[in-house]
Amino acid sequence: MLVSRVYHPHQGSQIFARAAFMVHGIRFASMNKSKTNKEIFEPLPREELVTKFKSKLRDREFTPGSTQGGFPEFLAEPRDSLPLGVRVHNPNQASLAQLTAKCMEFMEENHSQCPAILFRGLPARTANDFSTIAGNIPGKPLSYEVGGSTYRKQVDKSVKTYTASDDPLEVTMDTHNEMSYLNTWPKKLFFYSVKEADDNCGGETPLVKNSELLSKLDPEVVAKFEEKGVRYVRYLRDKSHDEYMNWQHMFGTEDKKEAERRAKGKGYHLSWNETQDLRLWQNRPVSIQHPQTGNKIWFNQIAAMHSSYYQIMPTFIGKGIPDDECPSNTYYGDGSPIEPEVIQHIRATTWSCAVGFQWRAGDLLALDNLAVQHGRIGYSGERKVLAYLTC
Numbered sequence: 015m016l017v018s019r020v021y022h023p024h025q026g027s028q029i030f031a032r033a034a035f036m037v038h039g040i041r042f043a044s045m046n047k048s049k050t051n052k053e054i055f056e057p058l059p060r061e062e063l064v065t066k067f068k069s070k071l072r073d074r075e076f077t078p079g080s081t082q083g084g085f086p087e088f089l090a091e092p093r094d095s096l097p098l099g100v101r102v103h104n105p106n107q108a109s110l111a112q113l114t115a116k117c118m119e120f121m122e123e124n125h126s127q128c129p130a131i132l133f134r135g136l137p138a139r140t141a142n143d144f145s146t147i148a149g150n151i152p153g154k155p156l157s158y159e160v161g162g163s164t165y166r167k168q169v170d171k172s173v174k175t176y177t178a179s180d181d182p183l184e185v186t187m188d189t190h191n192e193m194s195y196l197n198t199w200p201k202k203l204f205f206y207s208v209k210e211a212d213d214n215c216g217g218e219t220p221l222v223k224n225s226e227l228l229s230k231l232d233p234e235v236v237a238k239f240e241e242k243g244v245r246y247v248r249y250l251r252d253k254s255h256d257e258y259m260n261w262q263h264m265f266g267t268e269d270k271k272e273a274e275r276r277a278k279g280k281g282y283h284l285s286w287n288e289t290q291d292l293r294l295w296q297n298r299p300v301s302i303q304h305p306q307t308g309n310k311i312w313f314n315q316i317a318a319m320h321s322s323y324y325q326i327m328p329t330f331i332g333k334g335i336p337d338d339e340c341p342s343n344t345y346y347g348d349g350s351p352i353e354p355e356v357i358q359h360i361r362a363t364t365w366s367c368a369v370g371f372q373w374r375a376g377d378l379l380a381l382d383n384l385a386v387q388h389g390r391i392g393y394s395g396e397r398k399v400l401a402y403l404t405c
């Protein structure tokens with residue numbers, strides 16, 4: 015039996031546990047399977063997941079809602095296996111493709127207990143390596159050419175890897191479930207670090223369990239949204255007068271008819287105005303049932319797609335762009351505005367559930383997109399994270 019160093023949160027110190035692979039009392043399925051898996055996967059010591067410096071949240075610049083009350087002072091450290099850190103060994107000199115297949119097996123067996131798994135130690139460092147990883151992840155890749163909600167670039171057209179976001183680097187992005195504003199969304203979401211931010215420079219990928227968030231939200235707020243739903247409105251300018259979130263970029267086409275086809279395929283209603291700007295809207299539920307766990311989960315982008323996100327961006331400040339001409343905005347499903355205090359409550363509660371972890375180059379983060387939200391802490395300097403989605 016493998017003897018692993020496991021952090022015990024209640025004793026506050028490292029203990030040795032005679033467990034094949036147990037973290038916080040959870041026995042991980044792959045460890046029961048074969049000797050090979052025991053040789054490949056090992057729990058990552060908690061201290062390797064903790065950043066040296068805690069990122070400030072309260073009164074943080076370019077962070078929507080941070081000055082308006084209720085935010086925790088700092089982004090919390092990883093806890094309760096969020097994320098579950100796993101070191102990947104390669105005793106038999108397997109290829110990256112073969113190791114990826116093993117990681118995916120491990121992920122499938124453990125995601126219902128641990129919906130965020132960080133694999134460290136894969137023989138991978140470059141964007142090309144991520145293409146190899148992505149090419150060996152089961153499931154159909156999902157393209158952002160269905161109307162993503164942030165500015166990004168495609169990295170590898172053949173396997174559909176992207177930069178995670180190219181929104182201004184100093185901006186903190188609210189946590190969210192990827193594409194939960196559409197009628198279909200990725201089930202799994204993979205992030206890969208090419209270059210981590212320097213110490214004390216931000217850049218964490220905050221994680222939030224949807225089930226925990228739902229349990230902490232004001233039930234009256236949840237009930238009102240469940241009754242009315244949420245309306246997502248997009249305002250995508252023509253690229254002739256907006257390089258940032260124009261409809262050509264968002265739908266990956268220059269053809270209006272093709273953009274319309276892609277938008278309608280995702281459930282949007284649409285209209286064009288006289289300057290060839292495209293307005294899109296659709297109503298969605300705010301919570302769904304997780305197909306595997308059966309849990310009701312808070313699954314939406316009410317805060318992340320609210321116009322207040324754009325209004326704090328350096329590129330928007332002082333321009334006087336009305337809320338209904340921001341790239342996105344959210345309303346109650348009947349079209350009425352969401353009270354600012356409700357947006358603030360959602361944001362503050364979400365950040366109170368969020369944890370951050372230490373990225374290292376070559377890390378692969380595998381998320382159950384229905385169970386876990388992700389975001390981005392604003393940063394300075396260099397940092398590069400890529401993304402790949404499967405449905």
Ligand SMILES: [Fe+2]
Nearest residue numbers: 190191192388
């Ligand atoms: Fe995202």
